[in-house]
Amino acid sequence: MVKxxxxxxxxxxxxxxxxxxxxxxxxxxxxxxxxxxxxxxxxRIPATVLSAAELDSLSQYMDINEGNNPHNIAGIYEVSPVQxxxxxxxxxxxxxxxxxxxxxxxxxxxxxxRESQNAVTSDxxxxxxxxxxxxxxxxxxxKSVNIADGxxxxxxxxxxxxxxxxxxxxxxxxxxxxxxxxxxGRLVAPDSFRIFxxxxxxxxxxxxxxx
Numbered sequence: 001m002v003k004x005x006x007x008x009x010x011x012x013x014x015x016x017x018x019x020x021x022x023x024x025x026x027x028x029x030x031x032x033x034x035x036x037x038x039x040x041x042x043x044r045i046p047a048t049v050l051s052a053a054e055l056d057s058l059s060q061y062m063d064i065n066e067g068n069n070p071h072n073i074a075g076i077y078e079v080s081p082v083q084x085x086x087x088x089x090x091x092x093x094x095x096x097x098x099x100x101x102x103x104x105x106x107x108x109x110x111x112x113x114r115e116s117q118n119a120v121t122s123d124x125x126x127x128x129x130x131x132x133x134x135x136x137x138x139x140x141x142x143k144s145v146n147i148a149d150g151x152x153x154x155x156x157x158x159x160x161x162x163x164x165x166x167x168x169x170x171x172x173x174x175x176x177x178x179x180x181x182x183x184x185g186r187l188v189a190p191d192s193f194r195i196f197x198x199x200x201x202x203x204x205x206x207x208x209x210x211x
Contacts, residue, residue, distance in 0.1 A: 038110075038126050038141055043068040045130065045139055049156060054176070054191070061086045061195045062172030063160050067132030073163050074105045077171075078206040081199040085172070088192045095196070100159070100203070101210050102138065105129055113140050113157075116210040134163040150183035153190075167204040172197055 039046040044066045045055070055064060062085070080097035098117035103124060105111040113127035127140040137160040145152040156176040161168035176193040198204075 038128055038139075040128050043130055045137065045158070049139060049141065050158070050176075054193075058158070058174055058193070058195065062158075062174060063135070063137075063170065064158070065131040065135040065137045065160055067130060067135070068109075069133065070109060070129050070131030070136040071134050071163050072105045073129060073136055073138065073168070074102050074111065075167075076101045076206050076209065077167055077203040078208070079171070079173070079196075079198050079203045083197050083199050085195040085197050087194045089188050091188075091194075099206065099208065099210060102127070102129075111138070113138065114210055119211075121211045136160065136163060149186060151181060151187055153180040153182070153187060154178035161203065164202075165205075167202050169202050171201060171203040 039048045045064065050058070050064075058064060077100050078097070079100065082095040082097050084092055084095060096118050098115055101114040101116075103112040103114065109129045111127045111129055112124040114124045115122045125140050125142050127138050129136055129138045131137055137158060139159075140157045141154060142157075143152065143154050154177075156174075156178060158174040158176075159168075159172070161171040163169075173196045174193055177188055177190060180187045180190050
């Protein structure tokens with residue numbers, strides 16, 4: 001995910017206030033992250049990950065490609081320039097570009113997913129890929145905790161597009177905030193989401209590795 005910390009990973013799209021430079025959901029710091037057990041339903045995103053109402057809402061701004069025979073999408077992709085497509089809480093600003101790395105997609109379509117932004121790189125988290133041929137959707141779930149600032153939440157990330165030799169065409173990237181505990185009211189409301197794209201619609205293949 002997107003970072004804003006010298007020593008720990010950060011998901012800056014979480015906060016309701018703009019405490020740091022604008023990234024995918026406004027600046028935040030994280031003390032720790034835990035990968036959750038990822039629900040799988042073979043050919044679609046399970047309702048435990050994305051409800052029918054959420055699926056309808058997201059589908060207005062991005063394709064959710066379904067199926068159980070996606071191409072292998074492993075690779076490193078440059079998302080530049082990052083552009084916000086839609087924000088449920090009405091926040092619009094400029095955002096840092098980032099790279100995403102889909103690692104080791106196996107025969108059961110599980111993969112490891114990493115991101116790098118603003119000179120900080122995330123640990124790998126479990127992801128699952130659905131789709132048919134070169135049309136795919138990838139999703140992940142993780143838990144973020146910041147003890148010092150008194151908040152925790154779960155995050156769902158969804159990436160969709162069309163795999164090509166040049167990268168991911170029709171690229172869309174969504175982040176949804178879940179189940180927050182937030183003593184200071186720093187996070188956006190639960191079930192808020194933002195959807196992003198690459199400025200030219202193509203997240204390009206790159207040979208620049210993540211740190």
